[in-house]
Amino acid sequence: xxxxxxxxxxxxxxxxxxxxxxxxxxxxxxxxxxxxxxxxxxxxxxxxxxxxxxxxxxxxxxxxxxxxxxxxxxxxxxxxxxxxxxxxxxxxxxxxxxxxxxxxxxxxxxxxxxxxxxxxxxxxxxxxxxxxxxxxxxxxxxxxxxxxxxxxxxxxxxxxxxxxxxxxxxxxxxxxxxxxxxxxxxxxxxxxxxxxxxxxxxxxxxxxxxxxxxxxxxxxxxxxxxxxxxxxxxxxxxxxxxxxxxxxxxxx
Amino acid sequence: xxxxxxxxxxxxxxxxxxxxxxxxxxxxxxxxxxxxxxxxxxxxxxxxxxxxxxxxxxxxxxxxxxxxxxxxxxxxxxxxxxxxxxxxxxxxxxxxxxxxxxxxxxxxxxxxxxxxxxxxxxxxxxxxxxxxxxxxxxxxxxxxxxxxxxxxxxxxxxxxxxxxxxxxxxxxxxxxxxxxxxxxxxxxxxxxxxxxxxxxxxxxxxxxxxxxxxxxxxxxxxxxxxxxxxxxxxxxxxxxxxxxxxxxxxxx
DNA sequence: CCGATTTTGTTCTCACGTTCACAAGCTCCT
DNA sequence: AGGAGCTTGTGAACGTGAGAACAAAATCGG
Numbered sequence: 001x002x003x004x005x006x007x008x009x010x011x012x013x014x015x016x017x018x019x020x021x022x023x024x025x026x027x028x029x030x031x032x033x034x035x036x037x038x039x040x041x042x043x044x045x046x047x048x049x050x051x052x053x054x055x056x057x058x059x060x061x062x063x064x065x066x067x068x069x070x071x072x073x074x075x076x077x078x079x080x081x082x083x084x085x086x087x088x089x090x091x092x093x094x095x096x097x098x099x100x101x102x103x104x105x106x107x108x109x110x111x112x113x114x115x116x117x118x119x120x121x122x123x124x125x126x127x128x129x130x131x132x133x134x135x136x137x138x139x140x141x142x143x144x145x146x147x148x149x150x151x152x153x154x155x156x157x158x159x160x161x162x163x164x165x166x167x168x169x170x171x172x173x174x175x176x177x178x179x180x181x182x183x184x185x186x187x188x189x190x191x192x193x194x195x196x197x198x199x200x201x202x203x204x205x206x207x208x209x210x211x212x213x214x215x216x217x218x219x220x221x222x223x224x225x226x227x228x229x230x231x232x233x234x235x236x237x238x239x240x241x242x243x244x245x246x247x248x249x250x251x252x
Numbered sequence: 253x254x255x256x257x258x259x260x261x262x263x264x265x266x267x268x269x270x271x272x273x274x275x276x277x278x279x280x281x282x283x284x285x286x287x288x289x290x291x292x293x294x295x296x297x298x299x300x301x302x303x304x305x306x307x308x309x310x311x312x313x314x315x316x317x318x319x320x321x322x323x324x325x326x327x328x329x330x331x332x333x334x335x336x337x338x339x340x341x342x343x344x345x346x347x348x349x350x351x352x353x354x355x356x357x358x359x360x361x362x363x364x365x366x367x368x369x370x371x372x373x374x375x376x377x378x379x380x381x382x383x384x385x386x387x388x389x390x391x392x393x394x395x396x397x398x399x400x401x402x403x404x405x406x407x408x409x410x411x412x413x414x415x416x417x418x419x420x421x422x423x424x425x426x427x428x429x430x431x432x433x434x435x436x437x438x439x440x441x442x443x444x445x446x447x448x449x450x451x452x453x454x455x456x457x458x459x460x461x462x463x464x465x466x467x468x469x470x471x472x473x474x475x476x477x478x479x480x481x482x483x484x485x486x487x488x489x490x491x492x493x494x495x496x497x498x499x500x501x502x503x504x
Numbered sequence: 505c506c507g508a509t510t511t512t513g514t515t516c517t518c519a520c521g522t523t524c525a526c527a528a529g530c531t532c533c534t
Numbered sequence: 535a536g537g538a539g540c541t542t543g544t545g546a547a548c549g550t551g552a553g554a555a556c557a558a559a560a561t562c563g564g
Contacts (some may be wrong), residue, residue: 014375021520047542054445055447060521063543065542070542075540076541078542080490109358114359116443182527187463197287205457210457211372212280216343272551272553316513322513326558326559327561329512439511
C-alpha cells in the first residue's frame with residue numbers, strides 16, 4: 001500500500017486518476033491537433049510541435065499529458081497515433097455517445113447538419129421539438145419527432161447527453177424533462193441559468209456572452225479615456241426598502 | 253498621495269481599473285440576470301437574490317461587483333436599474349458594436365437570424381461569403397455579400413468585431429484578412445487554432461469540444477471500472493527518429 | 505436618539521493553475 | 535563503450551481565483 005499520503009500544500013486535490021478540470025478542457029484540443037498531424041502523415045511529434053499546433057505552451061502541454069501517464073519517449077517525442085488513441089480513450093470518445101437535440105430552430109438546424117459530431121464519437125439519435133408544424137420535417141437523414149417521445153427515446157437508445165437549443169422560456173422545463181428521463185449531461189445554448197440536481201453535468205455555450213467579453217476588451221483598446229462619465233445616483237435609492245426583495249424569481 | 257503600496261502576495265495583479273478575467277466573464281451573466289429582474293418589475297435586489305438568479309454564490313458576486321465600484325447600499329441591496337446600467341457601461345454595451353459574419357453556412361444562417369445580438373449592443377452590418385452561389389441571398393433583412401467587399405465594409409462601418417463561421421480550412425485565411433482590414437476582436441466557431449498578432453483578441457466557441465468535456469465526465473459516472481485496458485505499445489516506436497519532426501504545419 | 509438588524513465591501517486564507525528550470529532517460533555518433 | 539545532445543516528466547515558485555468570515559454602514563423600531 002502507499003504510505004500515508006500527507007497533503008502537500010499547493011498540490012491540486014485529485015482523486016485516483018482524476019484529472020484537473022483545466023486539463024480536461026484542453027484534451028479535446030490536443031486530440032484535434034494530433035488528428036491533424038496524423039492526417040498530414042506525421043508519425044512523431046515533440047511537445048514543442050504539439051504545443052504550437054494546439055496553441056498552448058509546451059510546459060503546460062507536457063504537464064497536462066503527464067496526468068494521463070508517461071506516453072512520450074525522452075529524446076524523441078510522442079508517437080502521434082499512440083498518443084491520439086490514449087487521449088481519445090481518456091476522454092471517452094472511443095465509444096459512441098447517443099445525443100438528443102431539443103429545439104429545432106435555426107441553431108438546432110445548424111447542429112443537426114454539423115458533421116463534426118459523427119466523426120468524433122457522438123451520434124445524434126433524435127431531433128425533438130414541441131411545435132407540431134416542425135414535427136415530421138426532414139433534416140439530412142433525420143426526421144424531427146415530437147418532444148413527447150423524449151422518455152421513450154432516451155430509454156431505448158441509452159441517451160446520456162442532451163443538447164438544448166430552445167429559446168430561454170421553455171429551457172428549464174425541457175431541462176427538467178431531460179433529467180427526469182435519465183439524461184445526465186446537458187449542453188445548453190439557451191440564454192438562461194439552468195438548475196439541475198447533483199450528479200447532472202451541465203455546460204453552457206452563450207454567443208452573446210462571448211461577444212460581450214470581446215466588447216469589454218475592445219472598449220479598453222480604443223481610448224481608455226473615452227468612457228462616459230459615471231451618471232448621478234438615481235432618485236430611486238430612497239424610500240424603496242418597503243418593497244420586499246423577492247428571492248429567486250428568475251433562475252431558480 | 254497614497255503611501256508606497258507594496259505588492260501584497262496573493263493579490264491579483266490589476267492595472268488601474270483593470271478587472272480580473274474571471275470576473276469579466278461573469279459580468280454578462282449578471283447583466284442578463286439584472287435585465288430579467290428588471291423585466292419582472294423588481295427594483296431592488298440583495299446580493300443573495302442576484303447570486304441565485306445568476307447561478308453563483310453571493311460572496312463571489314459581491315467581490316465581482318466590488319471591482320466596479322461601490323454601487324450597493326448596505327442593509328438594503330442593489331438598485332436593479334442602476335447596477336444594470338453600470339455593468340452595461342463597464343462591459344461596453346451601452347454603445348453599439350458593428351459586427352461582420354463571415355461564412356454563411358448553417359451556423360452563419362443561425363447567427364444571422366439570432367435576435368439576441370441587436371438587443372444587446374451588437375449590430376450585424378454584413379454577412380459575407382466567398383461562394384458566388386450564396387452571394388445575393390436574403391436572410392432576414394440582410395443580403396449576403398461577397399467576401400471581397402470585406403475591407404470596404406470594415407472601413408466604412410468601423411467594424412471592430414468579426415465572427416468566423418467558415419469550415420476549418422479557410423478560417424486562418426479569413427482571419428488574416430479580417431485582421432488586415434482592421435478588425436481587432438474575433439469570435440471563432442471554426443474548429444482550428446487561429447493565430448493572430450498581438451493586440452487582436454480572439455475567443456473560440458467549439459461545439460464538439462464542449463461535448464467531449466461532457467463525455468469525459470459521463471464516462472467516469474458510469475462504471476469507472478469499465479475503461480478498456482491500455483493496449484500494447486505500438487511497433488512504430490522504433491526506428492522512426494530519422495523522420496524530422498516538422499514544426500507547426502497545422503495551426504501556425 | 506440609541507440599539508437591533510440587515511446587507512454590503514473587504515480581508516484573509518486556502519485551493520487551483522501556470523510557468524520555470526532541471527534531473528532523468530533515450531538515441532546517436534565516434 | 536562512452537559521451538554529446540535532445541526531449542520528457544516533474545518539483546518548486548509564483549500568480550490567480552474562490553470562499554469564509556467579519557467590520558462598516560445603512561435602515562428600522564422604540
